[in-house]
Amino acid sequence: MDLIKKSPWIFHLNTGGCNGCDIELTACLTPKFDIERLGCVMKGSPRHADILVVTGPVNRQTRDKVKKIYDQMPKKKIVIAMGSCGITGGIFKESYNEAGPVDKIIPVDIYVPGCPPRPQAMIYGIKKALEKLK
């Protein structure tokens, strides 16, 4: 039995988005969706986490921070880019301040599209990420 799939701990990082994805991600914790029944916990420290959820495009201020936080996570880690901005840059694309979508900075495993994606989509993304985590 692969127990690592049963307890994914999430670290959430907003790199400069509009906060819409953050609210939808937080909605996963509410009674209606409740990802704790899958063993997911939102952790405050990247050292405890298995999954890094990045919302928003990476801008010039957060570029180094994203790399730093990615390096601070222990091995066997998964990165999920959440929302259109994280995947392509969204409406911030080619803006003077934008440093690129997330996969230009750190390797991304799962993309969850939407602006913002629904909590169901996020839960599906986490499930896909766990299948990848062998």
Add this chain to the structure above:
Amino acid sequence: MIQLAVTFISALFLVWLDRKIKARSQYRVGPPIYQQIADLAKLFQKQNLRSALSNPLMNFLPLISLMAVALIAYSLPMGNLGGFIDMISLIFLFALTSLIYVFAGLLSYSHYGFVGAKRELIQFFSYEIPFALGIFSVALFYGTIYFREPFAFSWVLVPSMLAFYIAALAKLMRAPFDIPNAEQEIVAGAMTEFSGPSLAVFLLAEWMGAFVACSVFVDLFLGFNDVLVSIFLTYLVFISMSVIDVVSPRERLDTMIGIFRKFVIPLSVFGVVLCYLWTL
């Protein structure tokens, strides 16, 4: 040895129950029953990261904490299983686990760790007095420091019992005294920089410590000479702490000190005086 096995299994079960109670009180479903085992197994499979500035001794601290807790668990009476601990070692080993938490925060070289260690130290000086006096009053009342079998319930010990219970809440970092690891303020306190296996050992020590403290409470104040009744009462004490944890908000550091200085420490001193006068 039975005590250690009981402690390990009960700790995993009760921490799951704690999470389940929290979830059900918020109308959520909550984690499945094998959740704590899955968490531990996962953490043991992960990499053990340490920042370059932190002290290498950091990795041994969780082991010391686990050993201290396991030593208490190994030698507890827990009903009629026959313990061989004395109360001075009990106070020392419990204080050691708290101090390990402080050292973990200081050695891990993180701001959150420093703040967590500072808060834990302030809280330690508040709760350790009623905690130790609670144990001391039992020793005074029964005239022995050996803790080989549970002590029977007595009305004279009720003030000490209340003070000990509140001190145990603060020791186990349960709300309203979860100041040292307040997640919304300082991430995870002293545990912020721990990852992988060392985090797993630290968490296991914390969970087992919670069960052991409840078991000590039961054996000291509500003792029954029966294993199953004793374990059942320990579960009830743990669940009462979970319920308090769910319904209470977090105290500020200064109000926490106020509660202990104005209410809990006088109560425990009163309990000791009462025991002394009763045994004259």
